[in-house]
Amino acid sequence: MDVDLADISIGIKLFNENEYFAAHDFFEDIWTDCHNESRLFFQGLIQISVGFYHLVCGNYTGSLSQLNKGLQKLSEYPKTYFNINIEKLLIDVKVFIEILKRKNNDLRFELDLIQLPLIESKFC
Numbered sequence: 597m598d599v600d601l602a603d604i605s606i607g608i609k610l611f612n613e614n615e616y617f618a619a620h621d622f623f624e625d626i627w628t629d630c631h632n633e634s635r636l637f638f639q640g641l642i643q644i645s646v647g648f649y650h651l652v653c654g655n656y657t658g659s660l661s662q663l664n665k666g667l668q669k670l671s672e673y674p675k676t677y678f679n680i681n682i683e684k685l686l687i688d689v690k691v692f693i694e695i696l697k698r699k700n701n702d703l704r705f706e707l708d709l710i711q712l713p714l715i716e717s718k719f720c
Contacts, residue, residue, distance in 0.1 A: 604678055605717070607641070612714045616649035637677060640669030644689060648712060651696070660696050663689055681716040688713030 604626065610619035620642050627638035643666030650658035667689050675683040692713065 604680075608680070608715045608717050611641075611645055611648075614648075614652065614712065616645045616652065620645040620649060634678070636669045637673050640666045640673075642666070643669065644685070647689075651692070651712075656696055656699065660693060663693050663696075667693070679718045684716055685713060 607619050607622035623641045643662045647659045647662035
């Protein structure tokens with residue numbers, strides 16, 4: 597499957613609007629039909645999206661697991677891929693992983709959605 601760069605702008609917009617489950621669904625549809633070198637890239641975006649979905653739902657263990665899996669997959673790609681600033685996304689995700697590790701399931705942890713990473717691209 598050839599993915600048009602503009603096609604992924606919808607998923608990026610959903611992610612950046614904190615609509616993580618919808619972003620997950622969007623990227624999963626692309627991933628399902630993708631059978632080339634971009635397949636793991638889209639799986640990484642799915643896992644990052646699910647990781648932040650778990651985070652906003654209070655599932656810190658699930659969030660850490662998915663963020664780490666997505667981080668591993670996306671780190672295999674160039675600094676910019678599909679016009680997404682992968683380098684910045686990876687740095688931002690690593691910061692949140694460290695925050696989650698320090699919070700260690702502290703129920704008093706309050707999440708400020710404004711502080712969550714955005715996917716930077718030429719589209720959004």
